[in-house]
Structures are given as C-alpha cells and as structure tokens.
Amino acid sequence: MMNSISTYYFSIKKIIAFSSLLFAFSMIDAQDLVADNMLMFQRNYGGWPKHYKEEKIIYNRQYSELEKAIIADESNRNDATIDNDATTKEIRYLLKTYQTTNNKKYLEAAERGVEYVLKAQYKNGGWPQFYPDLSSYRHEITYNDNAMINVMNLLYDIIHHNNEMALVNARFIPNADDAVKRGIECILKTQIKVNGHLTAWCAQYDEVNYEPAKARSYELPSLSGNESVGIVLFLMRLQNPTPEIKNAIKSAVAWFDKVRIVGYKYVDAPDAKFPKGYDRVLVKDSNSTVWARFYEIENNEPFFCGRDGIKKKNVADIEYERRTGYGWYGTWPKDLLEKEYPEWLAKNK
Numbered sequence: 001m002m003n004s005i006s007t008y009y010f011s012i013k014k015i016i017a018f019s020s021l022l023f024a025f026s027m028i029d030a031q032d033l034v035a036d037n038m039l040m041f042q043r044n045y046g047g048w049p050k051h052y053k054e055e056k057i058i059y060n061r062q063y064s065e066l067e068k069a070i071i072a073d074e075s076n077r078n079d080a081t082i083d084n085d086a087t088t089k090e091i092r093y094l095l096k097t098y099q100t101t102n103n104k105k106y107l108e109a110a111e112r113g114v115e116y117v118l119k120a121q122y123k124n125g126g127w128p129q130f131y132p133d134l135s136s137y138r139h140e141i142t143y144n145d146n147a148m149i150n151v152m153n154l155l156y157d158i159i160h161h162n163n164e165m166a167l168v169n170a171r172f173i174p175n176a177d178d179a180v181k182r183g184i185e186c187i188l189k190t191q192i193k194v195n196g197h198l199t200a201w202c203a204q205y206d207e208v209n210y211e212p213a214k215a216r217s218y219e220l221p222s223l224s225g226n227e228s229v230g231i232v233l234f235l236m237r238l239q240n241p242t243p244e245i246k247n248a249i250k251s252a253v254a255w256f257d258k259v260r261i262v263g264y265k266y267v268d269a270p271d272a273k274f275p276k277g278y279d280r281v282l283v284k285d286s287n288s289t290v291w292a293r294f295y296e297i298e299n300n301e302p303f304f305c306g307r308d309g310i311k312k313k314n315v316a317d318i319e320y321e322r323r324t325g326y327g328w329y330g331t332w333p334k335d336l337l338e339k340e341y342p343e344w345l346a347k348n349k
Contacts, residue, residue: 034059035097035106038090040071042109046116047080047131048087056084078133080116083142087113088150095164107167114158114168117151118175122207125179125186127151129204137204137215141186144203144215146230152183153234184238184245187231191248192223192297198251200228202297212297218305218322225259225291228252229332236344246348253341256333259300261290266329280324282315290329304328 037059042048051057052071063071082088091113098106120131126141127148128134142148155176157165190210192199200223202212212221232252235245265288268278282290292302303311306318315328 031103032097032101032106033062035094035101035103037061037063038094039105039109040068042075042090042112043077043080044075045080045132046112046114047082047120048090048113049077049079050081050084050086051079079130080132081130081138082117082120082127082147082151083129084145085150087117088154091117091154092164095167098167099164110167111169111172114154114172114176117154118172118179121151121179121182122186123182124189124207124210125182125184126190126205126207127183128207137213139207140204140213140215141190141207141210142204142215143201143224143227143231144219146227148183149227149230149234152180153237155180155183156234156237184235187235188244188248191252194297198248199223199255199297200225200252201231203227217307217309218318218326220294220303220305220309220311221297222294222303223255223259223297223300224294225256226293226327226330226332228256229336232336233340236340241348249341249344253337256291256337259291259295260333261292261302261329264288264290264329266290268324274320274324276324278324279320280315280328282329289334290331291333293326293328293330 037057038048040063041052041057041059049057080087091110094106094110094113097103098110116131117127121127122141128139129142129144129147130138154165157163158168158176159173159180187201190205191201192212202221203219203224203226204213204215205211206213214220232249235241235249238245241249263284263286264282265285266280266282269281269283270277271279294304295302301313303313304315304318305311306322312318315323
C-alpha cells in the first residue's frame with residue numbers, strides 16, 4: 001500500500017514538473033499577434049514604415065499568406081519613419097511584450113529599432129522625418145506630430161531605465177546619452193527669437209541652417225501652437241536643467257500665454273450640405289480657450305492654408321477637405337499652462 005502511494009505521489013510530481021517545463025517552454029516561444037506583425041513589418045535596417053498599401057498599418061489583424069509574402073519582399077524598402085509615432089511605438093510595444101512573454105525575438109527587434117533611431121540622427125542633433133529616404137521635405141529636422149520628441153523621450157527613458165526601457169541592453173546608454181545631449185542643443189538652437197525675445201518652435205527646420213522650413217503645401221514656416229508643447233514637456237523632464245533650458249521653457253510658456261485665443265472653441269458643426277455631414281468651425285464660447293496650429297513668426301497672427309499653399313486669415317476660407325482634414329485649432333497647451341508648468345516651476349525657480 002505504501003509503495004502504491006509513493007508511486008502515486010512520484011507520478012504526480014513528475015506530471016507537475018513536466019507541466020512546469022512545458023509552461024516555461026511555451027513562455028519562451030509565446031506569441032503576440034500585434035508584436036508578431038511588428039516583426040513582419042520591420043525593415044531590415046531596423047525602422048518601421050507607417051503605411052501598408054497607402055493606409056495606416058493595422059497590427060491587430062491576421063494577414064493572409066500572400067500578404068505576408070508581399071510584406072517580406074518589401075523588407076528592404078527605404079520607407080521607415082518616426083512620423084505618426086512609427087518606430088518609437090513599435091519599440092515600446094515590443095519591449096512590453098518581451099517583458100510578459102520572454103520571447104527574445106521581440107527584444108532583438110526592439111534593439112534593432114533603437115540602433116536605427118541612433119543612426120538616423122544628424123550630427124547637429126536633429127532627426128529627419130524619414131530615414132534613409134531623405135527626399136522632398138523628409139530630410140528636414142522634424143518636430144511635426146512630435147516626431148523628434150518621441151525619439152528623444154524614448155532615448156531618455158533608456159538612459160534612466162524607465163519602465164520597460166530598462167530591458168534595453170546597457171551598451172546603448174552611452175550613445176543614447178550623447179544623442180539626447182545633441183538633441184537638446186538642436187532644440188535650443190531652433191527656438192525662434194523675435195525682436196530679441198525667445199518664442200516657440202516651427203514644426204520643421206532646414207537641417208543645415210536651422211531656418212524654419214516648409215513641409216507639405218499647407219505647412220508653412222510658422223510658430224507652432226501644437227508641436228511646441230511637446231518640446232517644452234520634454235525639456236521639463238530634464239534633471240538639473242541649465243539656465244539656458246529654464247529660459248527656453250519659461251519663454252515658450254510666456255508665448256503660449258500671449259497667443260491664447262479666449263472665448264472661442266473649435267467644433268464639428270452638423271451640416272447636411274457638406275460631404276461628411278458637418279463643417280469644422282470656430283465658434284464663440286465664453287468658457288473656452290484655444291490656440292491656433294500655426295502663427296505668423298513676425299506678429300503672432302494665426303493663419304491657415306489649403307493645398308494651394310496660399311495663406312488665409314480665416315479657417316473658413318480654405319477648402320472643405322483641408323478645413324476638416326487637419327487640426328487648425330486645439331487646446332494643446334492647456335494642461336501645460338494649468339498644471340505641468342506650475343508644478344515644474346515650483347521645483348525649478
């Protein structure tokens with residue numbers, strides 16, 4: 001009887017041990033649909049594109065075998081970018097997934113992405129919107145849609161071992177630290193000074209002479225009420241900021257305060273006569289404040305452009321497609337002015 005019981009418990013132990021082994025093995029090769037699709041779309045030089053068949057990449061769907069074959073054949077295309085969160089988004093997701101699955105393929109892909117963003121940086125500290133394709137306006141130093149700032153935040157998190165970024169090999173830290181320092185120098189050099197006073201930033205710059213530059217036909221040299229917010233938020237993350245950095249932050253905040261548009265809000269107004277069933281308009285609202293996306297550098301006057309590239313004083317004067325297809329007004333600096341900046345200032349007077 002005792003031998004039977006001993007044999008029984010020994011068998012149970014073997015089953016438990018074998019199950020644990022199977023579980024551990026499955027964790028090593030654990031799969032994640034989104035992460036696996038990110039591996040599939042990664043270019044062979046480390047970066048990611050933002051489009052597949054001219055549309056935003058959808059990572060959370062199953063691709064057919066034919067689609068997978070086509071995507072694999074495109075692995076050497078030079079369309080990788082940091083625009084629209086591309087590349088930085090994938091790096092962060094892959095590291096989080098590695099953290100839960102222990103699948104080293106995800107870590108290796110993320111680290112190739114880090115190598116890509118380090119390689120893409122200009123010597124002067126800026127990042128182009130695309131790399132290695134530097135055609136058209138893709139070569140410009142790009143703050144637009146927080147492209148460069150997303151990279152700066154990613155590298156800063158690697159340096160300081162923040163969250164899942166602590167999983168990145170420590171060998172990247174010296175290069176990341178150097179890249180962030182040069183990026184900060186670029187940010188300070190590109191802050192626009194008007195009549196002796198620092199203001200904000202343009203969405204993109206010539207990478208040679210640091211002059212505000214034109215991107216798409218409706219994105220002209222200007223002071224940006226949107227992109228400048230992301231830049232300031234990054235600068236406020238820096239430990240022991242220099243007097244120059246503090247001055248850059250305070251000057252930009254003063255500019256945001258100066259150019260606010262009080263008593264208006266930007267809304268989608270239902271209107272059946274338009275193709276989308278609505279128009280996007282600026283309306284009076286005593287409880288609201290907005291900022292324009294673009295301001296004239298010389299006089300802080302808001303302006304708007306259609307695809308013809310001609311400046312207009314009123315958003316209603318540009319074509320419907322651009323009027324409803326772009327964020328011409330927003331509340332981007334609101335939280336910065338009301339919460340984040342006061343908290344930062346209390347620690348950095």
